[in-house]
Amino acid sequence: MYSRHRFPGEIMSYCVWLYYTFPLSGRDIEKMMLYRGVEVTYESIREWCQKFGQQYANQLRRKRAYIADKWHLDEVVVTLKGQQCYLWRAVDAEGNVLEVLLQRHRDTDAAKRFFRKLLKNLRFAQKSAETRQVQ
Secondary structure: OOOOOOOOHHHHHHHHHHHHHOOOOHHHHHHHHHHOOOOOOHHHHHHHHHHHHHHHHHHHHHHOOOOOOOEEEEEEEEEEOOEEEEEEEEEEOOOOEEEEEEEOOOOHHHHHHHHHHHHHOOOOOOOOHHHHHHO
């Protein structure tokens, strides 16, 4: 996959992993690699991310934890910058967080519509009590 490149595949895959795993820019990764003794430009990192990013995303998707067929909608009130916000989470039976929604105003119907749209794309029939109530 990484043949015909100047840098070894381990370095390129590490840079792509850093870029897609953490909120880092190409320049941040360039500095991190320079600290480790590898001199690479942010432009090279950008090209690697464009070239190998989709393959990396496909690998992550394959390794994703199995999503159970039962889930529930969780609501928490949090304060951000002095304002009260509502944090909604769709959590499956195994404890995996499927999706998160943050709202300034409490709108239960909008949250349910959002998660119903999310769960439409999943490959199993929904067995949630929450979805039976909504439909």
